[in-house]
Amino acid sequence: MEIPAVHLLLDRLPPGPWVFGRQVEPAPEVPNGTLVEIIDAAGRFVGHGLYNGASDIRIRVLHRGKKSAMDSPRQFLQRALAEAIRLRKRVLRLPEVTDAWRAVFAEGDDMPGLIVDHFAGHLVCEHHSLGFWNLREDIGWALEQLIPGAPIVHRMPQGAARSEGGQPGLDGAPPSTVWIREHGIEYPVELATGHKTGWFCDQRDNRQRVADLANDRFVLDLCCNRGGFALNAKRAGARRVHAVDLDEVALDGARQAAARNHLDIEFEHADAFQVLRSMQGAKVRPNLIVLDPHKLIRGQGNMDEGRRKYGDFNSLALQTLAPGGLLATFSCSGALDLPSFLGILFQSARRAERGLRLLSVYGAALDHPQRPDFPRGAYLKGALCVVDG
Numbered sequence: 001m002e003i004p005a006v007h008l009l010l011d012r013l014p015p016g017p018w019v020f021g022r023q024v025e026p027a028p029e030v031p032n033g034t035l036v037e038i039i040d041a042a043g044r045f046v047g048h049g050l051y052n053g054a055s056d057i058r059i060r061v062l063h064r065g066k067k068s069a070m071d072s073p074r075q076f077l078q079r080a081l082a083e084a085i086r087l088r089k090r091v092l093r094l095p096e097v098t099d100a101w102r103a104v105f106a107e108g109d110d111m112p113g114l115i116v117d118h119f120a121g122h123l124v125c126e127h128h129s130l131g132f133w134n135l136r137e138d139i140g141w142a143l144e145q146l147i148p149g150a151p152i153v154h155r156m157p158q159g160a161a162r163s164e165g166g167q168p169g170l171d172g173a174p175p176s177t178v179w180i181r182e183h184g185i186e187y188p189v190e191l192a193t194g195h196k197t198g199w200f201c202d203q204r205d206n207r208q209r210v211a212d213l214a215n216d217r218f219v220l221d222l223c224c225n226r227g228g229f230a231l232n233a234k235r236a237g238a239r240r241v242h243a244v245d246l247d248e249v250a251l252d253g254a255r256q257a258a259a260r261n262h263l264d265i266e267f268e269h270a271d272a273f274q275v276l277r278s279m280q281g282a283k284v285r286p287n288l289i290v291l292d293p294h295k296l297i298r299g300q301g302n303m304d305e306g307r308r309k310y311g312d313f314n315s316l317a318l319q320t321l322a323p324g325g326l327l328a329t330f331s332c333s334g335a336l337d338l339p340s341f342l343g344i345l346f347q348s349a350r351r352a353e354r355g356l357r358l359l360s361v362y363g364a365a366l367d368h369p370q371r372p373d374f375p376r377g378a379y380l381k382g383a384l385c386v387v388d389g
Contacts, residue, residue: 001071001072001073003035003036003037003048003070004027004029004030004034004036004037004051005036005037005038005039006024006025006027006030006036006037006038006039006049006051006058006059007024007025007027007039007040007041008023008024008025008038008039008040008041008046009022009023009024009025009041010023010040010041011040011041011042012040012046013038013040013046013047013061013064015373016061016371016373016374017060017061017107017110017112017371017373017374018057018059018060018061018112018374019038019049019057019058019059019060019061020056020057020058021055021056021058023058024058024059026053027051027053028053030051030053032051032052032053032054032055032130032164032165032166033050033051033052033129033130033131033133033134033164033166034050034051034131034134035048035049035050035051035062035070035073035131035135036048036049036050036051036059037067037070038059038061045067046064047061047062047063047064047065048061048062048063048069048070049061049062050062050112050113050129050130050131050132051131052129052130052131052164052165054130054164054165055130055163055164055165056163057163060112060113060129060131061112062076062080062110062111062112063076063110073135073138074138074141074142077135077138077139077142078141078142078145078146080109080110080111081103081104081111081116081139081142081143081146082146083109084103084104084105084109084111084116085103085104085146085147087109087367087369088101088102088103088118088367092366092367094366094367097182097183098180098181098182098183098204099118099119099120099121099180099181099182100117100118100119100120100180100181100182100187100189100199100201100204101117101118101201101367102115102116102117102118102201102202102365102367102368103116103117103118103123103367104116105367105368105369105377106128106377107371107374107376107377108368108369108370108371108374108377109369110371111132112129113127113128113129113131113132114126114127114128114129114132114139115127115128115197116143117197117198117199117201118147118150119178119180119189119191119197119198119199120178120179120180120181120189121149121150121151122150122151122152122153122174122175122178122191123143123147123150123151123152123153124152124153124155124174124191124192124197124198125139125140125143125152125153125154125155126155126156126157126160126192126196126197127154127155127156127160128156128157128160128164129160129164130164130165130166133154133156133164133166133169136154136171139154140152140154151172151174151175152172153170153171153172153173153174153191153192154169154170154171154172155169155170155171155192155197156168156169156170157196159298170192170193172192174190174191174192174193175191176190177189177190178191178198179260180199182204182207182228183204183207183208183232184235185231185232185235185257185261186257186260186261187199187226187227187228187231187253187257188226188253188256188257189226189253190249190253195225195247195250195294199226200225200228201365201367201368202332202364202365202368202380203228203229203292203330203364203365203380204365205362205365205366206229206328206330206362206365206382207228207229207232208232209360209362209384210229210232210233210288210290210328210384211229211232211233211235211236212236213288213326213384214232214233214234214236214237214238214241214288215236215237215238216237216238216239217233217238217239217286217287217288217326218238218239218240218242218284218285218286218287218288218322219233219234219238219240219241219242219286219288219289219290220242220244220275220279220286220288220289220290220320221233221241221242221243221244221290221292222244222272222275222276222289222290222291222292222293222317223244223245223246223272223291223292223293223294224243224244224245224250224251224254224267224290224292225245225247225250225254225292226250226253226254226257227243227253227254227255227257227258227265227267229290229292229328230243230254230258230265230290231254231257231258231261231263231265233288233290234258234263234264234265235261235263238288240266241263241264241265241266242265242266242268242286243265243266243267243268244267244268244269244270244272244275245269245272246269246270246271246272248269251267251269254267255267272291272293272313273312273313273316276316276317276319276320277316279320280316280319280320284322285320285321285322285325286320286321286322286325287321287322287324287325287326288325288326288327288328289317289320289321289325289326289327289328289329290328290329291313291314291317291327291328291329291330292329292330292332293309293310293313293330293331294332295332295333296309296310296331296333297310297331297333297335297336298333298335299335300335303335303336306333306336307336307340307344310331310336310341310344310348311344311347311348311351313329313348314327314329314344314345314348314349314352315348315349315351315352316352317329318348318349318352318354318356318387319352319354321354321387323387323388323389324386324387324388324389325386325387326359326384326385326386327383327384327385327386327387328362328382328383328384329345329382329383329385330362330380330381330382330383331380331381331382332379332380333379334376334377334378334379335376336381337375337378337381338361338378338381341381341383342358342361342383345358345383345385349385349387354387354388355387355388356385356386356387356388357385357386357388358383358384358385359384359385359386360383360384361381361382361383361384362380362381362382362383362384363378363380363381363382364378364379364380368380
């Protein structure tokens with residue numbers, strides 16, 4: 001197999017999994033989404049990657065090292081996928097506590113632009129790289145060798161298609177609903193057609209951490225999606241749980257989950273901002289609030305707007321909390337780093353005129369490994385705080 005070459009404008013391959021357009025010589029003869037050899041400015045081979053001239057992320061680096069590593073792309077993919085799945089099964093032993101886990105976490109597993117989630121024997125591949133989308137047949141073959149018989153769905157979301165110069169797509173026929181199990185609770189998941197791949201595996205450990213604090217509390221779960229925080233809190237002994245979301249489909253899934261697990265939860269289809277404002281004058285206010293909004297910052301283009309929204313959200317939540325109450329607040333915006341998020345949180349406390357103490361910092365579950373040369377991989381960040389009495 002002959003692999004085209006793309007030349008860097010640098011005398012070395014920069015650290016990290018992404019090489020940007022300003023660092024690469026134009027290569028109009030190379031089709032977008034092509035597997036390429038990477039050659040530095042001195043003419044030396046330095047690795048392989050997926051090239052896309054339509055994206056500012058010009059090359060997604062697959063490996064650094066031997067030229068022979070890509071003699072068989074299928075075998076290379078199989079080895080990389082096997083290593084990722086081995087981590088989840090043998091090291092982390094995730095199947096012992098859940099049948100919903102992230103099998104491949106893109107840059108964290110040296111497969112930049114590819115996410116694979118396992119849901120009760122089904123696999124959903126989410127492609128944020130045109131190159132991986134073009135390789136989906138080989139990815140499917142490799143996954144079949146590793147998890148035989150698992151139905152596979154490939155998805156390219158609209159945002160990724162825009163940034164990669166491709167078309168959003170769905171390859172495969174996902175079932176209407178699959179029930180997953182996590183820490184003894186069952187949830188309905190619509191594979192590849194709802195938010196992301198269908199379920200937020202990254203919050204698995206945090207749902208347990210927050211539930212550990214929920215006993216005998218009034219819990220308000222905002223942007224509850226399928227009810228993960230709400231159901232765990234109620235099972236852990238919360239006195240009352242009120243769960244809110246503006247997405248009717250997600251909220252209906254949460255109701256189904258509550259019924260199936262015999263948990264009594266109040267659900268409300270509403271805007272979280274309005275719910276917080278309405279509760280501030282209530283006689284009984286929540287003493288544990290979970291705030292887990294969708295991604296409010298897509299990139300530098302809406303950074304200021306997104307920071308304001310995070311600030312407004314947290315100010316209202318802090319104003320609503322009962323004295324001595326707990327706030328578990330999250331951001332899944334990769335462009336916003338942890339120090340900035342914590343800065344917004346403490347600014348929100350000043351605006352709300354509430355004393356605030358930070359108790360703990362949260363991140364993504366263990367099936368979301370990080371590489372030190374890619375800090376953006378730590379996209380999920382959370383904080384547990386207590387307000388003064």
